[in-house]
Amino acid sequence: MKVLVINAGSSSLKYQLIDMEDESVKAKGLCERIGIEGSKLTHQVPDKDKYVVEAPMPTHNEAIELVLKALVDPEHGVVASVDEIDAIGHRVLHGGMDYTESVKVDADVKRVIRECFDLGPLHNPANLMGIEACEAAMPGKSNVAVFDTAFGMSLKPYAYRYAIPTEYYDKYKIRRYGFHGTSHMFVSAETIKFAELPEGKQRVIVCHLGNGSSISASIAGKAVDTSMGLTPLEGLVMGTRSGDVDPAVVQFIADHEKISVDEVLNILNKKSGVFALSEGMSDFRDLSAASEAGNEKATLALDVFRHKVVKTIGGYMGVLNGVDAIAFTGGIGENDADMRASIMKQFEFAGIKIDAEKNKVRGKRQEISTADSSVRVFVLPTNEELAIARETERLA
Ligand code: AMP
Numbered sequence: 516m517k518v519l520v521i522n523a524g525s526s527s528l529k530y531q532l533i534d535m536e537d538e539s540v541k542a543k544g545l546c547e548r549i550g551i552e553g554s555k556l557t558h559q560v561p562d563k564d565k566y567v568v569e570a571p572m573p574t575h576n577e578a579i580e581l582v583l584k585a586l587v588d589p590e591h592g593v594v595a596s597v598d599e600i601d602a603i604g605h606r607v608l609h610g611g612m613d614y615t616e617s618v619k620v621d622a623d624v625k626r627v628i629r630e631c632f633d634l635g636p637l638h639n640p641a642n643l644m645g646i647e648a649c650e651a652a653m654p655g656k657s658n659v660a661v662f663d664t665a666f667g668m669s670l671k672p673y674a675y676r677y678a679i680p681t682e683y684y685d686k687y688k689i690r691r692y693g694f695h696g697t698s699h700m701f702v703s704a705e706t707i708k709f710a711e712l713p714e715g716k717q718r719v720i721v722c723h724l725g726n727g728s729s730i731s732a733s734i735a736g737k738a739v740d741t742s743m744g745l746t747p748l749e750g751l752v753m754g755t756r757s758g759d760v761d762p763a764v765v766q767f768i769a770d771h772e773k774i775s776v777d778e779v780l781n782i783l784n785k786k787s788g789v790f791a792l793s794e795g796m797s798d799f800r801d802l803s804a805a806s807e808a809g810n811e812k813a814t815l816a817l818d819v820f821r822h823k824v825v826k827t828i829g830g831y832m833g834v835l836n837g838v839d840a841i842a843f844t845g846g847i848g849e850n851d852a853d854m855r856a857s858i859m860k861q862f863e864f865a866g867i868k869i870d871a872e873k874n875k876v877r878g879k880r881q882e883i884s885t886a887d888s889s890v891r892v893f894v895l896p897t898n899e900e901l902a903i904a905r906e907t908e909r910l911a
Contacts, residue, residue: 516911517541517599518904519586521579522606523645525637526550528578532586532593532600533904540900541593542586546578554578558585566591575641579648602657603649604907606697606899608638610662612688617665617906620646620658628660634688634745657911661903666700667693669737674834677744691749693741695723698844699731701902702895706842707736709880710891718835720828723897724854725845726754726797730824732831732838740834742827748784751827752820754797757787759823792816799847799854821854825861832865838890841867844897849878855894865889 516536522529531543544558554572559565566585572578586592586600594600605620609631618624628643635642646658667675675691676684683689693699702721706712712719717735722728728751731741742750752758765779772779790797793816796805805813832838843855852874859869866889874883876894884892 516601516908517594518907518911519600519603519649520606520900520903520907521603521645521649522900523575523641523648525641528575528582528645530582531900531904533901535904535908538901538904543900544582544585546572546581548572549575549578556581556585558582558591560591560593563591575644575648576651579645579652583652597653600653600656602659602907602911603653604659604661604903605642605646605649606663606903607642607646607660608663608694609635609692610660610664612668612690614660614662615665615668617659617661617910619910620650620660624660634692657907659903659907659910661697661906663694663696664692666696666731666738667691667741667743670740674740689745691741691744693729693731693738694743694747695727695729695731696738696741697899697902698723698897699729699733699738699741700736701899702842702844702897703731703733704736705880706840706893706895709895710840710882710893712839716839718837718839720831720835720838720841722824722828722841722843722848722858723845724751724824724843724847724851727756728753728758728824728845728847730827730831732835734835740831748780750823752792752823753788755785755788755790757783757791789816789820792819799851803851803853817854821858824858828858828862840891840893842893842895843883844895849894849896852877855883859892862890867892 518533518535520531526549528546532541534541542560546556548554549572556568557565568581583597586594587596607628611627611631613627628639632639649658699721703719706719707717719733721731727747729742732739748756750758768779769776793802793813796802802813802817806817847854856869856874859867868885868888869883870885878896880895882891882893
């Protein structure tokens with residue numbers, strides 16, 4: 516079976532064609548500047564030069580048409596005809612409380628995606644456009660929606676409810692949803708497989724540390740807690756997102772700076788995090804280099820980031836009443852050995868030991884704890900596209 520995986524943003528569309536026979540990527544690419552002048556498609560087939568098409572894409576429909584054209588192109592394509600694509604898997608940000616797992620798209624699924632526009636204003640409208648463009652271009656083929664919020668749907672009320680008046684939960688579905696769900700689902704399941712964790716010993720903490728960061732606690736692949744909330748702003752300190760702050764900070768800044776709540780939230784989303792603390796750096800490679808060169812602001816940013824990660828892991832150990840494996844993933848989790856080592860150092864008291872040699876690994880699955888560590892620790896690269904393709908194959 517060949518699955519086309521689509522991740523549609525408001526002005527972009529990423530795709531991968533995956534052959535489920537061996538889970539290999541046949542082609543992948545990106546449409547940029549959809550609806551804006553100067554749109555282009557960059558198509559990449561493994562071991563071949565990039566193929567770039569500059570053509571107008573007023574809507575996602577034209578973008579999908581161009582993607583399909585590239586996939587069947589005699590020179591740059593990888594299939595003889597669109598008929599070889601068996602199903603399409605879509606990354607969808609928000610499924611609200613209606614969808615607790617991936618689902619084949621029908622009218623009701625589209626209604627729910629639409630109803631969640633205000634919960635995911637940047638993503639859900641684009642995700643729906645991606646689905647409708649595929650329906651128009653490939654009538655009759657199965658489209659599957661894989662929700663980023665689905666993993667968090669197994670949380671118990673004590674983990675997902677905010678302690679605010681119930682009417683806001685009843686009227687507006689204000690609760691913790693959690694995001695990066697596709698990644699947490701994939702990495703927790705793969706950690707159980709890779710570590711061969713036996714039944715009853717499958718308590719896993721996944722640290723997805725990247726430009727956006729979140730941590731989940733799960734048992735046998737089912738989420739028990741996760742650090743993001745109603746929106747992806749809650750939880751850890753991120754590249755440009757503040758993570759948790761006292762909510763009173765919002766009013767305080769708004770009053771003193773004479774700006775609106777919208778403007779404050781924009782600051783908390785786009786101008787905060789390690790970027791704000793370091794005064795200009797959000798990439799951890801830059802932060803580490805600056806910190807080593809003596810830049811105190813960069814050091815503070817890294818320290819604040821680490822402190823919050825440690826508090827969250829420690830909290831989740833309590834939530835799970837112990838832990839069998841900890842996995843690091845995401846750009847930072849997969850590549851930043853110093854950050855991994857310094858986070859885990861705080862758990863030496865509990866008998867967790869990292870093997871410095873094994874911890875040098877980058878972007879590849881590997882156990883990084885010592886043989887006598889009380890908890891096994893892993894680097895396990897995430898692969899959200901493959902997770903979406905597997906869900907699509909299962910349902911289509
Ligand atoms: P992601 O959002 O998962 O793609 O992660 C992107 C982030 O990973 C970048 O902003 C960097 O901060 C971080 N990153 C990527 N490569 C490295 C590396 N070699 N060392 C440290 N951080 C890295």
